Amino acid sequence: MRKTHLLFGTALCALATQGYAQDGMACKGTLPALNVIAQGMPAVTALDAHLSEFNDKWGTEVKITMLGENERRAKARLDASTGAGSYQVVYIDEANLAEYVSADWIYPLADVVPESYDLADFRTDLSNVATVDGVQYFAPFVGGGDVMMYRKDLLEAKGIAVPKTLDELVAAVKALNDPEGGVYGWSARGQRGSGMNVWRWTPFFRAEGGEWLDGDMPAFNSEAGVKATEVYMDMMQSSPPGVATFNWSDSVEAFRGGQVAILIESDVFGPWMEDQEKSSIVGKVGYAPPPDPLPSAGWSHGWAVSKSGAAEDCAKTIAGDFVGWATSKEMEQNRLAAGIASDIGRVSTLQSDGFKALVPQEYIDALLDTGPKTSLLIMASPVWPEIGDTLGLTLEELFAGTRDDVQAALDEAAFFAEESLMRVK
Amino acid sequence: MTRKRFVILSLVPAIGLLATLAVVSIAGAVWFALMNRTLRSPDYDFVGAYNFLRLLRDHRFFNALEISAIWELVTVTGTLVVAVLLAVLIFETVKKPLWRNLISFAFLVPVLLPRVAAAFIWRFLYSPSLGAINYLLSLVGIGPVEFLADPSLALVSVAIVDIWQWGLFFTVILLKLMETLPRDPIEAAKLDNARTWEIHAYITLPMLKGPLISLALVKAVESLRSFDLIFVMTGGGPGTATETLDLYAYQMGINMGGRISYASAMSILLLIVTTVAFTIIWKAGKKWAN
Numbered sequence: 001m002r003k004t005h006l007l008f009g010t011a012l013c014a015l016a017t018q019g020y021a022q023d024g025m026a027c028k029g030t031l032p033a034l035n036v037i038a039q040g041m042p043a044v045t046a047l048d049a050h051l052s053e054f055n056d057k058w059g060t061e062v063k064i065t066m067l068g069e070n071e072r073r074a075k076a077r078l079d080a081s082t083g084a085g086s087y088q089v090v091y092i093d094e095a096n097l098a099e100y101v102s103a104d105w106i107y108p109l110a111d112v113v114p115e116s117y118d119l120a121d122f123r124t125d126l127s128n129v130a131t132v133d134g135v136q137y138f139a140p141f142v143g144g145g146d147v148m149m150y151r152k153d154l155l156e157a158k159g160i161a162v163p164k165t166l167d168e169l170v171a172a173v174k175a176l177n178d179p180e181g182g183v184y185g186w187s188a189r190g191q192r193g194s195g196m197n198v199w200r201w202t203p204f205f206r207a208e209g210g211e212w213l214d215g216d217m218p219a220f221n222s223e224a225g226v227k228a229t230e231v232y233m234d235m236m237q238s239s240p241p242g243v244a245t246f247n248w249s250d251s252v253e254a255f256r257g258g259q260v261a262i263l264i265e266s267d268v269f270g271p272w273m274e275d276q277e278k279s280s281i282v283g284k285v286g287y288a289p290p291p292d293p294l295p296s297a298g299w300s301h302g303w304a305v306s307k308s309g310a311a312e313d314c315a316k317t318i319a320g321d322f323v324g325w326a327t328s329k330e331m332e333q334n335r336l337a338a339g340i341a342s343d344i345g346r347v348s349t350l351q352s353d354g355f356k357a358l359v360p361q362e363y364i365d366a367l368l369d370t371g372p373k374t375s376l377l378i379m380a381s382p383v384w385p386e387i388g389d390t391l392g393l394t395l396e397e398l399f400a401g402t403r404d405d406v407q408a409a410l411d412e413a414a415f416f417a418e419e420s421l422m423r424v425k
Numbered sequence: 426m427t428r429k430r431f432v433i434l435s436l437v438p439a440i441g442l443l444a445t446l447a448v449v450s451i452a453g454a455v456w457f458a459l460m461n462r463t464l465r466s467p468d469y470d471f472v473g474a475y476n477f478l479r480l481l482r483d484h485r486f487f488n489a490l491e492i493s494a495i496w497e498l499v500t501v502t503g504t505l506v507v508a509v510l511l512a513v514l515i516f517e518t519v520k521k522p523l524w525r526n527l528i529s530f531a532f533l534v535p536v537l538l539p540r541v542a543a544a545f546i547w548r549f550l551y552s553p554s555l556g557a558i559n560y561l562l563s564l565v566g567i568g569p570v571e572f573l574a575d576p577s578l579a580l581v582s583v584a585i586v587d588i589w590q591w592g593l594f595f596t597v598i599l600l601k602l603m604e605t606l607p608r609d610p611i612e613a614a615k616l617d618n619a620r621t622w623e624i625h626a627y628i629t630l631p632m633l634k635g636p637l638i639s640l641a642l643v644k645a646v647e648s649l650r651s652f653d654l655i656f657v658m659t660g661g662g663p664g665t666a667t668e669t670l671d672l673y674a675y676q677m678g679i680n681m682g683g684r685i686s687y688a689s690a691m692s693i694l695l696l697i698v699t700t701v702a703f704t705i706i707w708k709a710g711k712k713w714a715n
Contacts, residue, residue, distance in 0.1 A: 070660075074680045081464035081683060103465055190574075192662055241553035242574040245663050259554060382465060389680065393664065400663030402576045423463070 027314035029059035034318055035309070036064045036089040037079070039072045041301065043141045043343035044091075046335050047326055054325055058318050070193055073385065080105040085308035088319040092138040093301045094129045095195050099382040101132045106304040109136045112320030117328055121346045129300035129376055139327040142343035143300030145374030146203065147267040147366050152286045154183065154261045163291045166207060169262070170235060176261035177238035185238035187251045187260040192396040194378070194388020196247055199297060200264070201395060202377045204228035207293045212379040218417035220391065221410035229398060229406045236399060244399040256281065264290050266299065267370065270363045271341040287366035289373060296374040302345070303327060383420040390416045451696070457689035464683025476690035486691065488665050489673040490698075492580065493649075496669055499584045500591075500648045501641055507592030508640070512599035513625050529597045536594040544657035547586045548573065573659050576666035583658050583667055587651060595640055602636055603629055638710040645706070649699065670695050 038044045044064065051062050065087070067075060076090050080100065092100060100106050109130075110119065119136070126140035148169075150162060154176055163169040177185035189200045210224030236243050240254050248265065255263045256273055258280045272278070273285045290296055303323040310319040325331065329348050335341075336354035344350055356364070378384060394413040397403045458476055462469040480486050511532075519525050535543065550556050551572040562568040572582040606629055614624050630637070652671045655661065661668035661676065668676070670691065678688025 070680060077464060077683060078679055099465060190663075191660070241569045242571045244571075245574040245659070254554065257555075386683075389676075393662075396662050397664030400574060400576050400666070402664040402666060 027058065027317050030314040031058065031060045031088075031318050034058075034060050034062045034089065034315075034322055035087045036062060036091075036303075036322070037072060037076050037087045038064050038066055038091045039069055039301070040066045041142055041343055042340045043326075043335060043345075046338060046340055047331075049338075050331070050334060054322060058321070060318060062322065069195055073195075077385075080306060080308055083308045085306065085311065087306055088309040088315050089303050089322055090306045090309070091301065092130075092304045093195070094143075094299045094376060095378060095388065096385055097130065097132065097137060098380055099385060100304070101137055102382040105307055106137055107307060107310075107316070107320075109139055109304070109323070112305045112310075112316055113139060113324040114321065117324035121329065121348050122327075123345060123347055123350070125298060125371065125374060126300040126302070126345055129298055130302055138300075138302035138304040139323050139345070140300040140302035141327045141332075141345040142268055142302075143298070143345070144267040144367070145296035145298050145370050146264055146290050146294075147270055147296075147363075147370055148262065148264045148288045148290050149255065149270065149273060150262045150286050150288070151260075151281065151284055153284045155286075162286065162288055163262070165291050166231070166294055169291045170231065173235055173238045173262055182259065183261055184240045184254075184259055185261050186235045187239045187243060187246065187254050187263050188232065188236055189246055189248055189251055190236065190244040190396060190399045191247045191250075192389065192392035193247075194385050194392055196392060197395050197399070198388045198392045199299075199378070201228060201232055203264075203290065203294045203297055204232050206295050206377050213421075216421060218387070218414040218421065220417075221407070221414040225410050226406050229395065229410070232395075233399060244396065244401075264294070266297075267367055268342040270366075271359050274359065274363075275339075287360070287363045289366060289370040294373075295377060296370045297377045298374040299376075381421070381424065383417075383424045386420050387413075387417040390420075451693075454689045454692050454696075457686050458693050460686050462686045464679070464685055469686070472686075476687050477694070479687070480690055480694065485665060485668075485673065486670075489668050489670045492665070492667065493669040493671075495580065496584065496651065497645060497648050499581065500587045500651070501644045503584060503588040504592045504595055504644050505637065505641060507588055508595035508599050509630065509637075511592070511596040512603060513629075515596070515600055516603050517621060525600070529600065532593040532597050535590045538590070540590075540651075540653040541657050543586060543590060544654050547589075548658050551582060574663055576663050579659055579663060579666045583655055586658070587648070587654060591644060591647065595644070598636075598640065599633065602633055606632055635714050638714055642703075642707065642710065645703070 044066070047062075047064070055061055065075075072091060073093075073096055076087065077096070077099070078084075079086050080090065081103070090100075090106065092106065113119065119139075122130075122136075122140055123143075125145075126143040127136055129143060130136050130138045130140050148163075155162065155172070158175060160172050160175060161168075163172045173185035175185070176183065189197045191197055193199075205220065205225055205228040208224035208227045210222060210228060211219055213219055239246075240259055242250070246254075248269075251260075251263065252265060252269050252272060254260050255265075256279045270285075270287055274282055276282055303326060305316060305319040305323060310316040327345055329346055332344060332346055332349040333352070333354060335343065336349065336352070336358060339358065341355060341358035344355065349355055379387065381387070391410075391413045394409045398406060398409055403409050459471060459473060460469045461472045461475070515525065515528060519528060538546075550558050553559055553569040553571050553574070558572070559569045562570060571578070573579050610628050610632075611624055614628055619627075649671075651669070652675070655667050655669060655672055656675075659667045661672045665673075674688040674691045674695070677691065678685050
């Protein structure tokens with residue numbers, strides 16, 4: 001009797017699986033183009049070499065629209081909010097996830113991505129950022145926290161130890177600053193944007209004990225906010241010219257070009273420094289966690305399926321499969337094989353020999369040491385992009401010198417935030 | 426069918442289509458401007474003139490208005506001055522048609538470049554640490570100059586790119602117009618021993634008054650649409666030093682909180698201000714030309 005049950009159950013399972021597969025494959029050729037909006041991270045550009053495989057599987061053509069971070073956010077939001085639905089797959093990050101979930105613009109990941117892609121293998125720190133109220137919404141392929149990168153040769157030449165505290169960092173940056181010799185002590189993001197200057201300023205704000213909200217009211221115009229801004233601006237004095245409008249790319253390229261002695265940036269940029277073709281400082285870089293009490297700003301970028309873009313069942317199936325395929329273990333191994341070690345979304349990849357072969361052990365150690373300091377430091381609110389962008393504008397004005405009263409500037413940004421927070425209630 | 430009737434019947438479809446397109450979009454903007462619609466939520470309410478009243482208290486809006494006015498003035502004046510000076514210089518110094526044509530062709534290249542491409546090229550040229558301009562300046566002991574990060578230089582630095590694109594294009598137009606002018610008044614002035622600058626200041630340029638006014642108006646309208654150039658080069662920064670009205674409307678309506686109603690109110694005000702300003706300028710220009 002039990003045997004019969006077992007057989008019956010197995011048959012049912014097989015039928016169900018077959019039915020699923022047939023349903024899925026029945027969608028082949030039904031979607032002429034799968035539109036994807038993205039940002040030019042290595043994990044995205046590396047997909048190009050493999051797209052034909054996906055196109056052949058589904059009889060479709062994947063079209064990836066590549067934009068800068070701010071533009072990508074603006075365009076994706078416009079597309080989702082107007083219900084235009086031009087994109088089936090959207091690129092989501094830590095700053096706009098709350099907004100997308102509260103507005104019901106994307107599907108929960110498990111509803112669209114087949115189980116065979118092993119969702120449990122995604123790195124926990126990244127999955128946490130991709131999760132709201134226990135439901136994961138995007139498949140992360142890049143993310144992490146911060147790492148301090150320093151030029152071992154320059155520190156050695158001046159007899160300076162690797163900074164362990166923020167005070168030591170400030171002192172080291174000033175001591176290493178030598179514009180005449182073509183080397184600046186520090187570099188940072190100055191350009192406005194919740195994901196730009198505000199992102200790098202936030203650890204300084206948190207290190208001073210700053211909190212975004214006091215009850216329902218904005219509180220970043222506190223003493224901590226003022227102190228953080230002053231320290232940030234003081235360090236900018238030891239940075240390359242034009243830093244007031246630097247984005248992350250300007251900052252990272254200045255370091256990679258050998259012009260900067262110490263940089264705290266997102267840890268994914270570590271492997272960029274070891275790129276034989278593009279980096280002029282290969283082998284000269286040391287890695288360490290950000291000095292205390294600076295926390296590490298956790299972040300994550302990934303793919304999600306848009307509800308308005310993939311309203312039809314087949315579009316949903318193909319878009320879901322794309323998300324799974326583009327973030328699969330195999331795809332990460334393909335990237336490692338191509339020498340890309342910066343974008344890792346899966347635990348299995350971090351543990352693989354391929355990864356260990358590509359990056360210095362010191363970098364892996366710094367990643368492990370930074371892990372406990374990493375968390376989401378920004379305000380987790382649907383109106384964060386708006387509040388963060390206004391704060392970013394204020395900070396840029398202070399950095400560029402168009403205003404000089406830090407307290408008054410932050411008060412103004414907080415006043416604006418008050419109105420935004422009222423509207424979310 | 427009378428001639429008048431034929432003209433009216435021929436024009437009605439085209440004008441009807443244009444009017445419909447304009448009326449629909451303007452009516453849409455007015456409708457949004459009276460609501461409190463944001464991109465984040467499908468719910469919205471009627472708020473009357475609130476968005477317009479808020480604009481009157483928004484110092485960033487007035488800053489954007491001022492930047493737009495300065496931008497118009499600098500780019501239109503700069504373009505015309507560069508075009509007139511270069512056209513006169515080439516007219517006087519380059520006599521061979523082949524050389525003139527080659528120069529004209531070279532001068533047409535910048536305006537044929539897509540704005541975004543031009544913006545990226547110049548952004549790189551202006552870079553304080555990697556740019557060619559700062560390298561040249563360093564040879565004579567100047568710099569590094571933060572062209573795009575210094576609030577007092579940023580707007581002028583972007584305007585130079587606009588003038589580079591359009592000033593050279595207008596030079597070609599003016600040069601070709603000067604070649605078509607009758608030679609008699611110029612020969613007569615030469616017989617009276619007039620100096621070269623006097624010939625141009627009192628004879629050729631006054632003869633080109635009509636085309637110059639048209640070029641100024643074309644440039645003024647074109648300058649209103651410099652969003653792409655400014656957006657790529659500075660994004661409106663540093664701070665709000667290069668934030669024109671269209672850029673601010675974009676930041677408010679799409680890039681920031683998606684306050685589409687507020688941005689619509691701004692667009693409506695921009696429409697009114699430009700329509701009034703251009704009507705006055707057009708009438709004044711017509712009077713002057715006569």
